[in-house]
Amino acid sequence: ILVQWQPPPLATQNGQIVGYKLRYRKTARKTETFEILVDNQLSQLITGLEKNTEYSFRVVAMTVNGSGPATDWVAADTFENDLDESRVPDMPSSLHVRPLVTNIVVSWTPPENQHQVVVRGYAIGYGLGSPHAQTVRVDHKQRYYTIENLEPSSHYVISLKAFNNMGEGIPLYESAVTRQHTDTSEVDVYVVHASYTPVPEPSPMLPPVGVQATILGSDTVRLTWADNSLPKNQKITDARYYTARWKTNIPANTKYKMANSTTLSYLVSGLKPNTLYEFSVMVTKGRRSSTWSMTAHGTTFESVPSSPPKDVTVVSKEGKPRTIIVNWQPPSEANGKITGYIIYYSTDVHAELHDWVIEPVVGNRLTHQIQELTLDTPYYFKIQARNSKGMGPMSEAVLFRTPKGKQS
Incomplete structure (x- = not known):
């Protein structure tokens, strides 16, 4: 669990803050309290905790003269499993709205990848004709919420997003029309009465x-x-x-x-x-x-790259004339995440492709060394990029002559 805090207001510090004491314990039972001394930083990562357990934390600021008052206890749960928080959650898997006269009851189900990606809570947006007028945030355990103090017989749009520390996911939208004051039925008022509404202007x-x-x-x-x-x-x-x-x-x-x-x-x-x-x-x-x-x-x-790697250059390595360095840039139209490159080289530009020497490059590196080349010899180099869908086209052949000099 990552604990973060702000220093006391300047007027109440009574001297220079030299550090903090962070105390924590399991919430359920008044168990042993642990204490960590933190240098002048404003966060601390606590590791080695038990899974699926609620812990409570409080922080005390220290000057050379001693410790100040502690914050209130703040609680947080560890997860049952380590989840991914390098990306935002997916959209919630469902959103249901039930309109009343001045309330709308909103209920939902979590994203389908909730067991892989962290969800820290949900953001509910709502407003007349647009969901951007008001926003409410609720805890990740919550599955329903009642929006109150709405206008009767009015068209509201509701949005729901799951969020974590990386940000908010893609929203799910729903709309609802609150009922008339006199309405007690389950019928959608705006459909039933639509044909009776005179519309003088569009x-x-x-x-x-x-x-x-x-x-x-x-x-x-x-x-x-x-x-x-x-x-x-x-x-x-x-x-x-x-x-x-x-x-x-x-x-x-x-x-x-x-x-x-x-x-x-x-x-x-x-x-x-x-x-x-x-x-x-x-x-x-x-x-x-x-x-x-x-x-x-x-x-x-994704689809296979539709353009070759670009800006291919070849230089000899200083002090090693039989070693060259190939540099390049990714294709303009990568059409997906590049997972590797293949460098082809040959002394004969007209040779069949299967006669060229192949050097695979894994990942997204944009430079590669080739060793043990023959001195004072022209070599031709081509590069091909690949992604999850396959190989893209090859770059044009680039000519490079290795330097003359002593064999090394």
Whole structure:
């Protein structure tokens, strides 16, 4: 467990802080208390604790004259297993909302990879037409929350994200319409009364909800969504249509691409491999349109590199004329995480590829030494990159003549 703290306010320090005492013990039983002296740092990693156990911690500041008052005890649990916190959690596996007149009851299930990646809590966002007005954070053990003091007969959008110390994961969205003051039924009011609402001017439609991006390949994503202004069976019987838009954030000034659909899904193709895209949808019916929906995210699958390693250079190693150093840069279109390179070299640029000497390079290194070459001889070098999907194209052959000189 990592314990962090801030020093006492300057006015209360009564001299220079020379260190801290950190005390900790198991919470359940008033067991033995351990004490660690910490130099003038503001954190301490406590190791060797028992799994799946709650510990309590308190900190005391020290000057040359002695110790000050202790903080309150603060508790934290160790995990049952060591989990990964080098990345954010996945999105929660489900989100359900139950609207009442002035409350909405939100319930959810944790991310499917909760037993691999740390979840420290959940962030619930909500607001009229947008989930960004208010945010509430709850503990990782919590599975439901009641949003209170809402307006009756109002359209709210709710977002749910799992978070850990790396940040917040991708959100899950849901929308709900709070009931009328007089309503006691389980019926969705906004569907039942929709045909009785006179609309003198085109009023905005409700945006599509539950937009999901399902990755189908390295260049294809299926978008699906729901429309709360349709009946429960989501059957489209009028002339409405949907507009999907998508873009990537690399480079930052990328423009949206758009396409129309008359159904509740759209197949987006022509995307770049191994690239994070954002997607949103709007609905149009006659002169009326909605705002854009909440954003869904998806990263396309990897594909083999489609360009060769670049900036290949060869130099001789100082003091070792029979050793050369090959340097290069990754391919511009890596289409995934590069897992290694293969260097080919030969004295005959026209030789069949299987006659070239091969030097594999593991991982993402961008330099490699080749030894025991013949002096004063022209060599040709090519490099090929690979990722989880296979090998990319080869770089153009680079000529390098080894130096003349004494054999070493």
